[in-house]
Amino acid sequence: MSKASIALNRFGYGLKREQSAPDDPARYLLAQMDAFDPFPSAIAGRSDNAAKPGEILQMLRRLRQQRQMQASEGEADMAAMTEGMRGSDPLNGLPPEVRQSYMAAGQTLRRDVALRTNIAIASETPMMERMVHFWSNHFSVSAQKPGTHYQVADHEFQAIRPFVLGRFSDMLKAAVLHPAMLLYLDQFQSVGPNSRFMQMRARRRQGDQGGGPRGLNENLAREILELHTLGVDGGYSQSDVTEFARALTGWSIQGLGRFERFTQGQANGAAFVEVAHEPGNRTIMGRSYRDSGARQALDVLDDLASHPATARFVATKLARHFGGDDPPASLINRLEADFLKTGGDLASLTRTLIAAPEVWAAEPVKFKQPFEWLVSVLRLTGIENLDARRIASALNEIGQLPWRAPSPAGYDDLAGSWAGPDGLFRRVELAERIARNAPADDVMWRAQSAFPGMLSDNTRTWLSRAESGTQALGLLLVSPEMMRR
Numbered sequence: 001m002s003k004a005s006i007a008l009n010r011f012g013y014g015l016k017r018e019q020s021a022p023d024d025p026a027r028y029l030l031a032q033m034d035a036f037d038p039f040p041s042a043i044a045g046r047s048d049n050a051a052k053p054g055e056i057l058q059m060l061r062r063l064r065q066q067r068q069m070q071a072s073e074g075e076a077d078m079a080a081m082t083e084g085m086r087g088s089d090p091l092n093g094l095p096p097e098v099r100q101s102y103m104a105a106g107q108t109l110r111r112d113v114a115l116r117t118n119i120a121i122a123s124e125t126p127m128m129e130r131m132v133h134f135w136s137n138h139f140s141v142s143a144q145k146p147g148t149h150y151q152v153a154d155h156e157f158q159a160i161r162p163f164v165l166g167r168f169s170d171m172l173k174a175a176v177l178h179p180a181m182l183l184y185l186d187q188f189q190s191v192g193p194n195s196r197f198m199q200m201r202a203r204r205r206q207g208d209q210g211g212g213p214r215g216l217n218e219n220l221a222r223e224i225l226e227l228h229t230l231g232v233d234g235g236y237s238q239s240d241v242t243e244f245a246r247a248l249t250g251w252s253i254q255g256l257g258r259f260e261r262f263t264q265g266q267a268n269g270a271a272f273v274e275v276a277h278e279p280g281n282r283t284i285m286g287r288s289y290r291d292s293g294a295r296q297a298l299d300v301l302d303d304l305a306s307h308p309a310t311a312r313f314v315a316t317k318l319a320r321h322f323g324g325d326d327p328p329a330s331l332i333n334r335l336e337a338d339f340l341k342t343g344g345d346l347a348s349l350t351r352t353l354i355a356a357p358e359v360w361a362a363e364p365v366k367f368k369q370p371f372e373w374l375v376s377v378l379r380l381t382g383i384e385n386l387d388a389r390r391i392a393s394a395l396n397e398i399g400q401l402p403w404r405a406p407s408p409a410g411y412d413d414l415a416g417s418w419a420g421p422d423g424l425f426r427r428v429e430l431a432e433r434i435a436r437n438a439p440a441d442d443v444m445w446r447a448q449s450a451f452p453g454m455l456s457d458n459t460r461t462w463l464s465r466a467e468s469g470t471q472a473l474g475l476l477l478v479s480p481e482m483m484r485r
Contacts, residue, residue, distance in 0.1 A: 001362050002453030009485040010322065010359065010366070012126030013375045015450040017382030029127050029354050033347065036128040038161040042115055049108065049154065050269050053147030053183055054255015056101055060146055063098055105149035107388075112153030113395065113402050114388035120375045121384055131164045131350065132156065133371070134321055136402075138314075139175035139228060140410030141184045143403050147253075151180035152403035159268065168314065168344030169305035173298060176224050179253045179270050185408065188256070190217035192249040192278025197262075200275070216278070221245035223408045229304040231313035236285060243282045247289060247296045250277030264294070311339040317413070318349070323358050324365035325414050331358035364484035367415035370400035372485075373427060377477050380450055381438035398426050424478075431477035440469030443476055451481045 001010070007025035008015050015021065022028035094102070120129045136156040143149045159178040163171035175181060182188045191197055193216055221244035225236050254263060254271045263271040272294040282289045282296065287303055289296050304310060315335035319327035338345075338352040353359060368376070374394060378384070386394075395401045399418075405411045412418075444463050447455055459479045466472035476482065 001364060001451075003360060004452045005454040006360055006485075007127075008450070009376070009481075011354075012130060013120055013123070013372060014126070014379050016122075016379045017446070019449075021449060021452040026354055030351065032125040032127045033165060033350060036125045036165070038164075039157075040119060042119060043157050043161075046112075046115065046153075046157070049150035050179070051255050052105070052108075052150040053179060053253055054257075056105070056147045056150075058255070058257050059098060059101060063095065105147075109143055109149040109152070109403070110388040110392045114386065114391045116153065116156065116402055117371075117375065117391050117395070118385055121378045126379075128164065130372070132161050134318070135164060135171065135175075136160045137405070137410035137413075138317060139171075139181070140405045140408055141178075141180045141403060142405050142408075145183050145186075148180055148183050151178070151183060154178070154269075155180035156403075163346070165347040165350065167305075168310075168339070168346055169302050171346070172224075172228060172305050173301050174268055176220065176228060176301065177251055177266070177270050177297070178268055181220065182251060182253055182270060185219040185223055186217045187220040187248060188252040190220070190245065190249050190252075191215055191276045192246060194280075195249065195278055196275040197273070216242075216245055216249065218242060218245040221248055224301070224304065227409055229313065230307060230309040231316075234307070234309035234313065240284050243284045244297075244300060246278040246280075247282045247284070247300050250274060250294060251297060252276065266294070305344055308340065311336045311344070314344075315339055318353065319358075320413055321366075322353060323356075323361075328358045331356055334358075364480075366485050367419045368483055368485055369411065369413070369418055370398040370423070370427070371395065371402065373483065374398065374430075376482065377431065377434060380446065380477070380482075381434060381473070383434065383438055394430060397430060399423060427483075428478050432474045435470050435474035435477060438473060440473040443469055443472040447476050447479075447481070454481055456480065 003025040004021040004023075007022055007028050011029055120126070120133075123129045139155075139160065141148065141152050141155050143152045155175065155178045159174035159180075160171065163174060179188075198215070218241055222241050225234065225241060225244065226232050230236055250273050252263075252271050252273050254260075254265060254269070256263075256271075262273050262275045264274065265271055274293060277293060277296075279291055281291050282300070284300055285303070285307070289299050292299070312332075315332050316327070318335055319331045323331045334356050335349060335352060338349050342348045378386070392401065400411060443466075444460075447459065447463060459476070459481060462475045462479070463472045466475055
């Protein structure tokens, strides 16, 4: 690969149809850092859905209470409702207001997926969009819990995009304490065992059946340590997890009716419920944290962000994304040293990445994930502003819908997860359909422009022997140059 091709395809999402390859690849990438707009107009004009998750949770709580009441009265129609929910349509049997709410949430999610995808397709700073998506996957949230449909996009737009050239500690705090993460990992209902709320609840135990918080939840604390900062071998213990979970108690979301009068709204749209916070000082990873309410968890996060294990873990993931599934140790060391030296300055880390000779290796080092393949295909073909339904359908077909990763670890970044026969077959089918709906009168020229100095003799032969421009374009979209970077 030439350096121009690496700048376009390994760092970014490929060449747009009307563009030409950069003359100075490194300068082209550095200029994107200055030109990046965290809040393009499409995001700035997005509806405020901050209140929706609380409304949905309240609605589901009422539904659960109704079911419990009807079940105790032997209502026969509840059995029919339950049976209906087991059918092909998961919404069958739900009350109209609940069914309508689920459908509206799904529509919002599809619009946000399209918004994210169309921004990447049209972007003049594709390397920065890749950075956004890398960090978004690092702090992965998934629309798998009630209310998260409205918040997963906001998580990326508000907690990731503004910080990709900021400090890691700021991104960490914004990402893990965003309402979407608090919902996804059940932090919103974690309550300190000795908190004022549990004491009040004990006093009125008989009148507080069902639907309330169940006590301490360690999910978020564990995932922060394992997936977002130190890594699974980062040297923490079960005691550290539990103590961190206690420090996090009180961090919740707004709009939870019974908590509302105790809620302190936070700048990031989350809430802190003082009465749910576990009182007392904490000791985590050998460090002591005084009882400072909401600040206690923030102090822990600041220390985790600057921990040497975090520097190593983040450097390894970034090196793997740009330097290959088995990245050179020298690249990891280079990134780790920068992270430690600057205290997690992500702008400096990005510049170090661009300057690293390891990421300019001439041979392709990565197999494109489905999302990045589709975005690069649409940029190359000049297809923009696809509607939400078609984008969601295409991404679902090739197996990588944004904000739908199967676990809090996010989507895998290894070729073995994406290069199977079934995945390749689906890309070929989709490429054929896209080629039939795109201009195809200049395929060879476009291929040479998009992959300067990289186009193989085999690909040239395929394109030259194609029976039509449409067939040539279809072949180009599934060529090795399009599949790897």
